[in-house]
Amino acid sequence: MDWKPVSLSSSPFDQSWYEASARARLAGLLDTDTFQEFVGPEQRRMSPHLPLFDLPRAFDDGMIVGRGRLDGQDVLVAAQEGRFMGGAFGEIHGAKLVGLLRAALAVKPAALLILFDTGGVRLQEANAGETAIAEIMRAITVARAAGIPVIGLIGGRAGCYGGGGLVAGTCARLIISEGGRLSVSGPEVIETNKGAEEFDSRDRALVWRTMGGKHRRLIGAADAFVDDTIGAFRRAALAAIPAAPAFDLATLEAEQARLEARLDRFGDARDATEIWGRLGVNDPAAVPGLTTEGFDALLARLPEGPHHAR
Amino acid sequence: MPDKMPLDALLASLFPAGHAVTVADGLISGDGPLGGGRLAVIGIDGEAALGIEGACFLAGRVLDVVRAGGGTPILVLIDSDSQRMSRRDELLGLNEYLAHLAKALLLADAQGHPTLGLLYGHSAAGAFIATALATRVLAALPGAHPSVMDLPSVARVTKLPLKTLQDMARSTSVFAPGLDNMVQTGAVQAVLDPDKPLGLQVAALIADSPAADTRDALGHERGGRPLAHDIAAQVVREAQDRVLREAPGA
Numbered sequence: 166m167d168w169k170p171v172s173l174s175s176s177p178f179d180q181s182w183y184e185a186s187a188r189a190r191l192a193g194l195l196d197t198d199t200f201q202e203f204v205g206p207e208q209r210r211m212s213p214h215l216p217l218f219d220l221p222r223a224f225d226d227g228m229i230v231g232r233g234r235l236d237g238q239d240v241l242v243a244a245q246e247g248r249f250m251g252g253a254f255g256e257i258h259g260a261k262l263v264g265l266l267r268a269a270l271a272v273k274p275a276a277l278l279i280l281f282d283t284g285g286v287r288l289q290e291a292n293a294g295e296t297a298i299a300e301i302m303r304a305i306t307v308a309r310a311a312g313i314p315v316i317g318l319i320g321g322r323a324g325c326y327g328g329g330g331l332v333a334g335t336c337a338r339l340i341i342s343e344g345g346r347l348s349v350s351g352p353e354v355i356e357t358n359k360g361a362e363e364f365d366s367r368d369r370a371l372v373w374r375t376m377g378g379k380h381r382r383l384i385g386a387a388d389a390f391v392d393d394t395i396g397a398f399r400r401a402a403l404a405a406i407p408a409a410p411a412f413d414l415a416t417l418e419a420e421q422a423r424l425e426a427r428l429d430r431f432g433d434a435r436d437a438t439e440i441w442g443r444l445g446v447n448d449p450a451a452v453p454g455l456t457t458e459g460f461d462a463l464l465a466r467l468p469e470g471p472h473h474a475r
Numbered sequence: 476m477p478d479k480m481p482l483d484a485l486l487a488s489l490f491p492a493g494h495a496v497t498v499a500d501g502l503i504s505g506d507g508p509l510g511g512g513r514l515a516v517i518g519i520d521g522e523a524a525l526g527i528e529g530a531c532f533l534a535g536r537v538l539d540v541v542r543a544g545g546g547t548p549i550l551v552l553i554d555s556d557s558q559r560m561s562r563r564d565e566l567l568g569l570n571e572y573l574a575h576l577a578k579a580l581l582l583a584d585a586q587g588h589p590t591l592g593l594l595y596g597h598s599a600a601g602a603f604i605a606t607a608l609a610t611r612v613l614a615a616l617p618g619a620h621p622s623v624m625d626l627p628s629v630a631r632v633t634k635l636p637l638k639t640l641q642d643m644a645r646s647t648s649v650f651a652p653g654l655d656n657m658v659q660t661g662a663v664q665a666v667l668d669p670d671k672p673l674g675l676q677v678a679a680l681i682a683d684s685p686a687a688d689t690r691d692a693l694g695h696e697r698g699g700r701p702l703a704h705d706i707a708a709q710v711v712r713e714a715q716d717r718v719l720r721e722a723p724g725a
Contacts, residue, residue: 203713204706213701214649218633230710232717241714256649260691260703264710271711272718286600288632291623291650293700295600296662296690299608302574303688306581331604334574349569349601350560357631364562375566386568414541417582420575421538424531427567432528437566475571 178396182320183344185395187229187244190280193395194318194402195233195242202231203268204261212255214290223249226257230265236403238275241265247282247323254328255287259297266304269313276314276406279336284351285327298328305335306412314338314409318398319345319387324376326351334386337409337475340401341378341387348376370453374437379452379460383441384431385423388473390464392457410474419474444469479554479596479618480669482520488673489514489550502529503552504536510678515540515588518552518606525602526559530572533606537579541586548589548681551580553607554596573601577609584611589681594619594654594663612684614665614676615654621663622652648699659699661690 174180177193185193191200204210206224215222227249232241243262245252262279269277286294305315317336319325324346325333333339333347341347350358352366365371374380382390388405391397410416431440438449445468446452455463482503486496494507496516501523506515517533519525540547558569584590592607594615599622607613607621615621629650630637644651648659657663667676691707694700 201717203710203717210702210706214647217643217647218635232714256700256703257706260706261710263691263703264707265714267707268711268714272714286623288624288629289650291629292656292660292662293649293694293703295604295623296608296657296660296694296700297703299604299662300688300690302577302604302609303581306578306585310585328601328604330570331574331577331601334570335578347570348565349558349573350565355560355562355565358560375562380566381568384568386571412578412582414538414582414586417534417538417575417579418542420571420578421531421535424527424568424572424575425535428528428531431567434566435563440566 176396178394178399180395181393182342182395182398183322183393186248187246187280187282190395191229191233191242191244194399195235195240196237200231200233200242202229203265204230210257212257212290214256214293218289220289226255226261227252228258228261230261232274235276235399238406241269241272241274241277242280243278244280245282245321247321250287252283252321252323253285253287254283254294254297255290256293256297258287259294259301263297263300263304266301266308269308270311274313276316276409277308278402279315279317279332280321281317281319281325281329281333282321282323283325283327283329284323285329295328298332301332302335305332309337309412314406316340316402316405316409318402319347319378320393320398321345324348334475337412338405339387340389340391340398340405341381342391342393342398343378344393345378346372346376347381347386374453379455380437382464383444384427385473390457390460416474423474476620477618480616482552482554482595485552485595485616485673488669489677490674491672500529502532504533509548509674513547514677515547515549516552517549519555519602520552522554522556522597524556524559525573525605526561526564527567527569527572530576530605534576534579537576537583540588541583546587548591549580549583550677551590551592551606551610553592553594553598553603555598555602555606557599558601569601573605576605580609589684591677591681591684593667593677594621597621599623608662612665612680613663614667614680615663616667616669619654620652621654621657625652656699659694659697661693661697661700664693
């Protein structure tokens with residue numbers, strides 16, 4: 166895939182989301198200088214468990230939570246730092262997001278945004294991380310039922326894997342870029358457990374077309390496909406807020422129908438290109454090379470409307 | 476470790492007057508009498524891996540219960556493998572199917588169908604999160620053995636010798652597999668007595684279950700997650716303080 170060269174522009178909107186740190190993503194995503202952090206790094210609430218493994222700790226445990234404004238609207242935000250422990254969910258990392266979701270019920274933001282960048286559960290704190298993911302999913306549904314749009318943004322180095330993939334699937338709207346990968350078992354996990362014949366994790370083209378942003382957008386697993394810039398994620402987040410579906414029986418019945426239809430139509434497909442062909446894409450082999458403009462034009466030409474119940 | 480209770484013995488103890496619960500391809504569904512009403516049952520048996528078809532089927536049964544209304548509680552019986560690990564499952568969006576099942580259970584609970592998980596065997600990773608961990612109350616039977624990842628796999632990832640991990644597992648509950656450790660974190664709220672009628676124990680748990688998520692408070696009390704509850708509460712406090720400070724007239 167094509168990566169943008171390092172931007173020569175000084176505008177934060179033009180910076181690569183993939184290359185940026187979690188803090189830089191937040192600073193650029195939100196209105197200038199509006200971010201306020203909760204339980205910030207100055208409090209040094211670090212993992213009590215990593216020292217057992219002689220591993221370095223981070224003052225923010227790889228999770229940054231707080232509030233800010235998005236085009237003037239009050240929002241709550243959480244961002245995972247994929248460069249610390251692969252953005253994995255540990256006890257404190259997870260508890261910060263649980264707290265933010267619970268706070269949403271009291272402070273009633275216009276939206277709560279989760280900037281995913283995670284390999285899943287932190288194995289050194291596996292039981293705490295796994296339980297935190299269950300708490301986060303429950304808290305997301307409680308926030309959504311209270312009318313708060315919970316929006317996921319996926320475009321970081323670590324992708325969105327493991328329990329992170331399940332948390333993403335609980336959000337009301339998902340925005341993804343080419344670099345974003347969304348899945349449960351990662352390529353290396355499948356290869357380790359089932360062999361390279363099942364999944365060759367070194368075949369990067371296979372990884373992108375099975376788990377990458379374009380495929381996820383085409384099958385309806387994500388709502389918007391965006392360029393790898395902070396500005397593109399910001400515009401898509403703004404557009405997603407008013408479009409977030411309610412969390413109710415009607416939404417989940419529509420999602421049930423959407424997921425059953427996918428099994429019926431594509432259950433025997435061997436590769437993503439087969440699915441794209443059945444969706445009406447004339448030249449599936451050309452999809453990975455399409456620019457965002459080209460991809461948007463392709464989406465507009467496809468015979469079906471979006472399937473967005475989630 | 477005690478033996479795991481077979482599903483037919485479990486169902487007989489749960490429903491002494493008989494039931495309409497069946498198992499096909501490792502997927503459990505049906506219902507039986509409980510108190511004056513019915514108890515809906517879904518689940519996974521025989522350490523089956525949970526893939527896209529299974530998650531979709533189970534979610535459909537949960538939504539059937541919600542659509543019918545009436546407040547029927549839902550019991551989720553789990554003896555599973557992890558999520559099914561395959562290229563095909565991921566190609567078709569396993570994360571959506573597993574999340575959908577969890578959301579169906581969470582919606583059911585929020586709409587007056589109390590959900591209770593009962594772990595009677597194994598479970599791991601995504602299959603655990605999508606089923607038993609998506610219930611209001613999770614109980615287990617002795618002999619259950621949940622894990623996020625087994626120790627040999629943890630050894631591979633962390634590059635620590637297995638012997639070192641086994642020694643560490645004796646003094647900390649936070650990473651090692653096993654029922655006791657998931658009780659310590661607060662994920663498993665109660666361990667049931669297999670020698671007493673399960674129907675009564677299940678009915679009592681449903682009657683006593685808290686509406687709010689108390690797992691982090693339990694993890695604090697039991698020592699398995701010393702900080703999660705405090706951190707979450709502190710985030711809530713700081714968020715409210717900042718908003719109050721900016722409120723008009725403050």
